[in-house]
Amino acid sequence: MYAAPAALFVLLFFVLPLLLVGQMSASERPLLQGGQGINFPDNYAGIADDRLFWPAVGFTLKYTVIVVVVLLVLSMGMALLVQNRRRGVGFLRTAYFLPVSLGLASASLLFWGFYSPQIGPIDPFLQWLGITDEPVRWIGTPTMALISSIILVVWKFAGFFMLILLVGLQSIPNEVYEAARVDGASKVQSFFRITLPLLRPSIALCLIISVTGSLLAFDQFFILTNGGPDNSTTTVVMMIYREAFRRFDLGSAAALSVVVLLVLLVINIAQFRYLRRGADD
Amino acid sequence: MRLQQAIGRTSFWVFGGGLALMFLIPLIWTGVASVSPHGATAQQEGYGFANYRTLTEYDAGLPTYLWNSAYVSILTVIFTLVLSLLGGYAFARFRFPGRDVLFLLIIAILMVPYATLLVPLWVLMGEIGLRNSLFGLALVLTLYQLPFSMFMMRISFEAVPREIEESALVDGCGTFGVLRRVLVYAVWPGMITVGLFAFLHAWNDFIAPLFMINDSSRYPLSLAIATLRQQTMGAVDFGATQAGVVIMALPCLILFVLLQRHYVRGFMSGALKG
Numbered sequence A: 001m002y003a004a005p006a007a008l009f010v011l012l013f014f015v016l017p018l019l020l021v022g023q024m025s026a027s028e029r030p031l032l033q034g035g036q037g038i039n040f041p042d043n044y045a046g047i048a049d050d051r052l053f054w055p056a057v058g059f060t061l062k063y064t065v066i067v068v069v070v071l072l073v074l075s076m077g078m079a080l081l082v083q084n085r086r087r088g089v090g091f092l093r094t095a096y097f098l099p100v101s102l103g104l105a106s107a108s109l110l111f112w113g114f115y116s117p118q119i120g121p122i123d124p125f126l127q128w129l130g131i132t133d134e135p136v137r138w139i140g141t142p143t144m145a146l147i148s149s150i151i152l153v154v155w156k157f158a159g160f161f162m163l164i165l166l167v168g169l170q171s172i173p174n175e176v177y178e179a180a181r182v183d184g185a186s187k188v189q190s191f192f193r194i195t196l197p198l199l200r201p202s203i204a205l206c207l208i209i210s211v212t213g214s215l216l217a218f219d220q221f222f223i224l225t226n227g228g229p230d231n232s233t234t235t236v237v238m239m240i241y242r243e244a245f246r247r248f249d250l251g252s253a254a255a256l257s258v259v260v261l262l263v264l265l266v267i268n269i270a271q272f273r274y275l276r277r278g279a280d281d
Numbered sequence B: 001m002r003l004q005q006a007i008g009r010t011s012f013w014v015f016g017g018g019l020a021l022m023f024l025i026p027l028i029w030t031g032v033a034s035v036s037p038h039g040a041t042a043q044q045e046g047y048g049f050a051n052y053r054t055l056t057e058y059d060a061g062l063p064t065y066l067w068n069s070a071y072v073s074i075l076t077v078i079f080t081l082v083l084s085l086l087g088g089y090a091f092a093r094f095r096f097p098g099r100d101v102l103f104l105l106i107i108a109i110l111m112v113p114y115a116t117l118l119v120p121l122w123v124l125m126g127e128i129g130l131r132n133s134l135f136g137l138a139l140v141l142t143l144y145q146l147p148f149s150m151f152m153m154r155i156s157f158e159a160v161p162r163e164i165e166e167s168a169l170v171d172g173c174g175t176f177g178v179l180r181r182v183l184v185y186a187v188w189p190g191m192i193t194v195g196l197f198a199f200l201h202a203w204n205d206f207i208a209p210l211f212m213i214n215d216s217s218r219y220p221l222s223l224a225i226a227t228l229r230q231q232t233m234g235a236v237d238f239g240a241t242q243a244g245v246v247i248m249a250l251p252c253l254i255l256f257v258l259l260q261r262h263y264v265r266g267f268m269s270g271a272l273k274g
Helices: A004-025 A040-049 A053-081 A089-101 A104-115 A122-129 A142-170 A174-182 A187-198 A200-215 A219-225 A236-246 A250-280 B002-033 B050-057 B062-093 B099-111 B114-127 B134-158 B162-170 B175-186 B188-204 B207-212 B221-234 B238-273
Strands: none
Touching (some): A004 A250, A004 B062, A004 B099, A004 B114, A004 B134, A053 A142, A053 A236, A053 B002, A104 A219, A104 B002, A104 B221, A104 B238, A142 A219, A142 B002, A174 A187, A187 A200, A200 A250, A219 B207, A236 A250, A236 B114, A236 B207, A250 B099, A250 B114, B002 B238, B050 B062, B062 B099, B062 B134, B062 B175, B062 B188, B062 B221, B099 B134, B114 B134, B134 B188, B134 B207, B162 B175, B175 B188, B207 B221
16 A cells, blocks of 8 residues: 555556657657657668767767776775775765766766866966967867766766775775785785675676766766767767657657667666676675 | 885875865866856956856746756655655565565666656656646656665665564554654654755756756756856856856755765665665
8 A cells, every 4th residue: 555656656657658668669750740650660770770870879889988997997096095094084085075966967067167268277277387289179079079078977976986886895804804914915916816806796886887877878968068079979868869859750769769778778687697696706 | 114104195195185186176166167257257357246147137047947946856855755655664564466566667767778768758748748847857857766765765664673663553553653653753864865865866967857848947957057058149158157057066065065974874775785
């Protein structure tokens, strides 16, 4: 009885939309007219034909790989740096973590100003140092737009992943390290032989969250780069939005949604299996 | 040995402190930039709040957008709390038909990417007259809070010893009476965590309002500020945008600092169970 509201809610706003997206993906459904003709393979076939689709997939994958690697390495370094209680550690932890409490949209708007040649502080600073003579076009070229977005995302999320890894690090009993030290293991050795293996569940969790999050990247590109320059930073989720609300083609937006959903389902199941195995070891 | 220690401590400070600066600088910069003079902003000379004034007068006006955001966030918090309080109680204490299926379905929400459900939800909300409504938006935002909050409330209830409610039941309380008079106080910390997460998510979310709301007077802050920067008479307004970032960030920073303990704990119980 107490679960009834939740059950009703889940049926209405989760199960029903899931069925609906499947049905929509197989029908002709322009946004403004109520056309409902069957259009089965066409919506799906149309996706692969879209000039932007494969570049968007390629960009999303490239972005995901870079972000995941940079985030994991940096947040691991940060977690190791602040794992032991000593003076000032609390301050460092809070400093690293503060950007996490901002929304991704706010962070993107912040960096949009931060990178801007009009009020951004970086260009004047670099010129003052004598490193550059003219403004770096932070979001003006495809490469710089990618780098700038990655900096933003790493800034926003590194503290979050640091926290996951910190929780993992602190669950490793101290005795294990002491035993290793008695056996003559160096710090580097005990990191690779003890810390990393015992941290596997936490690392796997970071991996799942960062892979899924990056594959579905939207806010940072919609706001910071607007998919540009030259559509070079258009992600797959941006294409869903574009199909639905710029091209008014709900059928192909639904088909694209189904494809993304299925691909992510496979990836998620594979990752969860990996995580489960890591936890059982 | 002492020298080595000193070097170790110094490099810790140089390295860790330098990194901390890199994380803090954008935050500090946006606060300073929002009040300092710049050519491309309303604050032409000296320091002051001209950018904030621009923001106040923009389109439907800052108070409207603040209200929209607050309304959506508070509704989301209420929906999430009610659903997960009742649901968590049910999952922790009662056996009922479809219990496992329902819990699995709720967890499955995590498996379905956010954006892929927005297109059918947009259609569905249109059918039931909740498209372009902040109420409908709060329902959508609640959906994505369910897995975490249900999980959190379930373990909160499970952590309460049964003896506490048994004595109340013996005294003639119904199960709802027990929930209202006794258990709510016991699971209070869990509710704060759930509410905090729901608030931060609803306040900051961008993609759901982008899909669901097309009337600019109903935009929440995130959407209003993202559109404002392009629309002030064709020219971009960097100053007002940064003022907007400050206004969006402040409640989150304050809540976070006040409730840091809950954030970390809630996060840990979620993270460790995977």
